[in-house]
Amino acid sequence: MISNDTIILLAEDDPNDVFFMQRALAKAGLSTPLHFVRNGQEALEYLGGLGKFSDRMEFPLPSLLLLDLKMPFVDGFEVLTWARSQPELKQLPIVVLTSSAEDRDRQRAAEAGANGYFVKPPTCEMVSEILALLGRGKEDTAVSA
Amino acid sequence: MGATVCYILKRTNLIDRETDVPDSITLDPAPNSSRKSTTDPEASALTEDSHPESNDHAIQFYDDDHFLAESVSTFICKGIEAGEGGIVIGTPEHREAVENRISNRVNLKEAKAKGLYTALDAAETLSGFMIGGAPDSNSFERIIGGVLHNAANGSGRKVRAFGEMVALLWAEGNREGAFRLEQMWNELRRKHSFSLLCAYPMKNFESSANREVFERICQTHSHVFPTEGYIAPGHSGQDRLKTIALLEQKARALEAEIADRKRIELCLRESEARLQNLLEGRARENESLRHLAAIVENSDDAIISKDLNGIIRSWNSGAERIFGYTAEEVVGRNVTVLIPPERQHEEPGILARLRRGERIDHYQTVRQRKDGTRVDVSLTVSPVRDDAGTIVGASKIARDITEQKRVEMRQQVLFDFACVVNRPVGLPEIFEAALTAICSAQSCNRASILLYDAEGVMRFRAWRGLSDEYRRAVEGHSPWKRDDSAPKAVCLDDVSKAELNDTLRAVVAQEGIRALAFLPITHEGRLLGKFMIYYDAPHHFTAEELQPTQTIINQVAFAIERQKAGEILERTVNERTASLREAIAQMEEFSYSVSHDLRAPVRAMQCYAEVLLEDYGNKLDDTAKKYLDRIINGGVRMDRLIQDILTYSRLSRREMELKPIPVDKVTREIVRQYQDMHSSQADVQVEGNLLSVIGHEPSLAQAISNLLHNALKFVPPGTMPKIRIRSEQRNGDVRLWIEDNGIGIKPEYQHRLFSVFERIHPEKNYEGTGIGLAIVRKAAERMGGKVGVESDGVNGCRFWIQLPAAPVT
Numbered sequence: 001m002i003s004n005d006t007i008i009l010l011a012e013d014d015p016n017d018v019f020f021m022q023r024a025l026a027k028a029g030l031s032t033p034l035h036f037v038r039n040g041q042e043a044l045e046y047l048g049g050l051g052k053f054s055d056r057m058e059f060p061l062p063s064l065l066l067l068d069l070k071m072p073f074v075d076g077f078e079v080l081t082w083a084r085s086q087p088e089l090k091q092l093p094i095v096v097l098t099s100s101a102e103d104r105d106r107q108r109a110a111e112a113g114a115n116g117y118f119v120k121p122p123t124c125e126m127v128s129e130i131l132a133l134l135g136r137g138k139e140d141t142a143v144s145a
Numbered sequence: 146m147g148a149t150v151c152y153i154l155k156r157t158n159l160i161d162r163e164t165d166v167p168d169s170i171t172l173d174p175a176p177n178s179s180r181k182s183t184t185d186p187e188a189s190a191l192t193e194d195s196h197p198e199s200n201d202h203a204i205q206f207y208d209d210d211h212f213l214a215e216s217v218s219t220f221i222c223k224g225i226e227a228g229e230g231g232i233v234i235g236t237p238e239h240r241e242a243v244e245n246r247i248s249n250r251v252n253l254k255e256a257k258a259k260g261l262y263t264a265l266d267a268a269e270t271l272s273g274f275m276i277g278g279a280p281d282s283n284s285f286e287r288i289i290g291g292v293l294h295n296a297a298n299g300s301g302r303k304v305r306a307f308g309e310m311v312a313l314l315w316a317e318g319n320r321e322g323a324f325r326l327e328q329m330w331n332e333l334r335r336k337h338s339f340s341l342l343c344a345y346p347m348k349n350f351e352s353s354a355n356r357e358v359f360e361r362i363c364q365t366h367s368h369v370f371p372t373e374g375y376i377a378p379g380h381s382g383q384d385r386l387k388t389i390a391l392l393e394q395k396a397r398a399l400e401a402e403i404a405d406r407k408r409i410e411l412c413l414r415e416s417e418a419r420l421q422n423l424l425e426g427r428a429r430e431n432e433s434l435r436h437l438a439a440i441v442e443n444s445d446d447a448i449i450s451k452d453l454n455g456i457i458r459s460w461n462s463g464a465e466r467i468f469g470y471t472a473e474e475v476v477g478r479n480v481t482v483l484i485p486p487e488r489q490h491e492e493p494g495i496l497a498r499l500r501r502g503e504r505i506d507h508y509q510t511v512r513q514r515k516d517g518t519r520v521d522v523s524l525t526v527s528p529v530r531d532d533a534g535t536i537v538g539a540s541k542i543a544r545d546i547t548e549q550k551r552v553e554m555r556q557q558v559l560f561d562f563a564c565v566v567n568r569p570v571g572l573p574e575i576f577e578a579a580l581t582a583i584c585s586a587q588s589c590n591r592a593s594i595l596l597y598d599a600e601g602v603m604r605f606r607a608w609r610g611l612s613d614e615y616r617r618a619v620e621g622h623s624p625w626k627r628d629d630s631a632p633k634a635v636c637l638d639d640v641s642k643a644e645l646n647d648t649l650r651a652v653v654a655q656e657g658i659r660a661l662a663f664l665p666i667t668h669e670g671r672l673l674g675k676f677m678i679y680y681d682a683p684h685h686f687t688a689e690e691l692q693p694t695q696t697i698i699n700q701v702a703f704a705i706e707r708q709k710a711g712e713i714l715e716r717t718v719n720e721r722t723a724s725l726r727e728a729i730a731q732m733e734e735f736s737y738s739v740s741h742d743l744r745a746p747v748r749a750m751q752c753y754a755e756v757l758l759e760d761y762g763n764k765l766d767d768t769a770k771k772y773l774d775r776i777i778n779g780g781v782r783m784d785r786l787i788q789d790i791l792t793y794s795r796l797s798r799r800e801m802e803l804k805p806i807p808v809d810k811v812t813r814e815i816v817r818q819y820q821d822m823h824s825s826q827a828d829v830q831v832e833g834n835l836l837s838v839i840g841h842e843p844s845l846a847q848a849i850s851n852l853l854h855n856a857l858k859f860v861p862p863g864t865m866p867k868i869r870i871r872s873e874q875r876n877g878d879v880r881l882w883i884e885d886n887g888i889g890i891k892p893e894y895q896h897r898l899f900s901v902f903e904r905i906h907p908e909k910n911y912e913g914t915g916i917g918l919a920i921v922r923k924a925a926e927r928m929g930g931k932v933g934v935e936s937d938g939v940n941g942c943r944f945w946i947q948l949p950a951a952p953v954t
Binding site: 014016017020023070098099100101102120121 | 737738741742744745748749751752753756788795
């Protein structure tokens with residue numbers, strides 16, 4: 001199971017959604033600090049440890065990325081595709097959190113290597129599901145290991 | 146013949162003849178008379194024996210009345226003495242002289258009393274039957290016949306008659322009357338038996354001009370007695386004898402001559418008639434022969450005769466025109482000189498058919514002229530038979546059908562070309578077809594098409610039979626300026642005589658071109674290029690000949706323009722399609738944005754309201770909580786509306802792959818998924834196995850789902866929704882029915898039902914976005930189907946959606 005040392009990075013340009021996610025996580029009982037970036041460009045920089053995110057002490061590499069799709073400058077798909085092309089990020093669990101319920105987005109996200117796809121708003125139940133998803137992935141890894 | 150010429154002619158069978166031309170005349174020189182004359186020089190003119198025989202018609206010429214009287218009285222007396230009747234029709238003087246003499250021999254009174262002697266006045270009697278200057282035969286017969294009848298005492302005795310009515314007519318100059326009367330006398334003797342003696346004063350015939358008349362008179366009589374001059378005193382017996390002998394000889398010779406002449410004349414007449422017939426026939430024959438000859442000679446067709454070995458026997462001018470040989474050149478040669486080598490096999494077959502007597506009709510073939518060129522002909526060959534019916538040769542009519550063939554060929558060429566032009570083919574194919582067509586129409590083997598290029602240079606676009614060198618040398622040359630509004634065709638019948646610059650002439654000569662034509666290709670007054678036609682030999686171009694070519698060129702010009710227009714249209718269509726695609730992509734982007742950006746604030750409102758309720762609920766009173774509920778509800782409705790709009794617009798532009806859909810399975814799945822349709826809340830019946838359709842499954846599922854929700858929603862309060870789903874075949878389609886027990890829709894509103902944002906029931910009890918049914922209709926239309934509703938506005942609705950039926954598997 002996800003423990004409190006799980007580092008979650010949320011890439012979300014809508015502060016409301018950031019708030020709802022924080023609230024949902026809290027309600028789900030996770031006290032882990034939530035790192036967040038406001039657009040795709042920042043997400044790339046954070047993940048790459050570039051610029052202001054170069055201090056890994058302050059901005060540690062996340063163990064879960066919650067990724068909005070529709071963001072200014074660089075969108076979620078680009079972040080997803082890039083992350084899956086980076087060897088050290090290949091195993092990073094990435095869950096798409098979007099307001100789009102469209103099939104094509106769901107499909108596209110899966111093809112790009114997303115581990116999960118959830119439609120906003122973020123709720124306590126959704127967080128539980130995400131955590132369940134990640135745990136199962138870990139168990140799978142453990143089993144296979 | 147003078148007045149002294151006189152002879153006795155005895156004619157036999159005269160009166161039995163229908164004709165007055167006797168076959169033969171025998172000479173009877175009255176031998177007794179000559180004998181008696183010699184022994185009795187003083188004898189009277191007519192001796193006893195020399196008188197006319199019974200039923201005879203004799204003529205007595207005389208110079209002296211006494212002689213006549215002597216002759217007549219002797220003639221009559223002899224009769225009376227023999228008991229025969231005697232009639233004298235004479236002038237008063239003659240009657241008196243005759244009767245005086247008769248009285249010397251017989252008792253005249255007694256004879257008169259016995260009816261043996263009758264005397265009539267010649268003039269008076271004559272006047273009894275003269276009508277209009279001519280003797281009337283009926284009257285004559287009645288009068289004279291009556292006299293004869295009396296004299297014959299019925300038919301008991303012979304009659305002798307003397308008449309000089311003829312002489313009277315003669316003296317009056319009425320010769321025709323005299324002849325006619327003589328004939329009447331002859332005719333009368335067919336009915337009455339009598340001897341007749343006529344008398345003519347010889348003085349009437351003294352002129353030689355009367356010879357013919359004299360002879361004619363003699364011919365009407367069976368005996369002619371000469372005048373007294375030959376027997377009168379003064380002539381010795383020897384002289385008279387000699388004279389008579391001479392006369393007899395002459396008469397004999399004349400008789401023979403006349404007979405001969407008659408015979409010859411007859412023969413001549415017959416020959417003449419035959420000749421005449423012959424000539425007429427020949428003339429007719431000649432006429433028709435001349436006519437035929439003229440027809441043959443003037444015929445446009447070649448009319449040739451040949452024998453069964455194929456040797457040409459006759460040759461008309463038509464043949465000379467068509468084949469180029471003169472008759473002198475070709476008559477006597479074999480007809481195979483006219484047959485091209487590759488068709489030599491035809492002739493034996495033709496000859497064989499001719500020998501069998503068959504006729505060959507309108508046999509279309511090709512023959513060869515003297516100059517070796519070919520000519521299309523239609524042959525009609527008929528066997529020619531001699532009089533015995535044996536086939537001896539053939540007549541051959543060759544019609545030059547070159548022109549006819551050319552016309553047919555040109556029509557075919559135009560038709561073939563039109564077929565190509567009217568197919569959706571590219572210009573290169575049309576150019577090739579045009580070259581083929583023009584080469585055929587013009588009977589040439591070289592042609593080309595040049596068009597202005599973008600730089601305004603005329604360049605070869607299609608060609609046939611031209612060398613690369615030639616094309617390079619002449620490309621760009623044009624007899625017209627580009628802005629020439631009415632360029633005319635330029636035809637050079639003979640390049641060697643045409644006005645050309647030396648360079649061009651040399652190039653053309655090098656290419657072996659002897660004649661060529663520049664034909665402008667224009668469209669609506671614009672010069673597009675040119676058509677070139679080339680000949681290896683001088684060629685006389687005619688407007689008539691170029692007509693089909695002109696038609697082809699016009700078609701080519703049209704095709705070029707059509708191609709240009711087509712290209713422009715295609716470009717426009719492509720541009721518009723691209724811009725439409727862009728617009729759709731933008732729309733897509735827009736709705737995508739809407740789905741995110743429009744829903745985000747709504748969701749935020751909704752979520753914050755929920756957060757308030759959850760986190761601060763214990764600090765709020767019920768009214769505040771109720772308001773927050775309303776905010777939440779508003780958010781929910783807003784979100785559903787946005788989603789419906791998105792669904793609708795997605796349906797409008799989504800590319801749909803249509804395939805068979807198992808409607809039964811899809812429908813039952815939908816029913817199972819929705820809580821609202823579970824049996825506790827609604828009675829939903831799916832009847833039988835719903836028929837499959839062709840469509841797009843997500844869109845159809847959306848439509849069915851919307852219809853089911855619709856059916857559930859519009860029920861009166863407190864009523865359990867009852868829904869029946871069934872399908873039916875309908876002309877290759879399947880109609881899916883969804884029937885409810887709802888509030889129904891009045892017919893007058895039904896047409897608005899499927900439009901966007903139309904809400905028939907605005908009451909808050911029946912909340913909706915007003916898009917649900919519009920989505921159903923849009924989905925059905927995109928799948929090639931349709932939707933509809935039946936309702937009376939009271940007893941529920943029966944919605945249907947109809948789509949093509951899926952093939953039964």
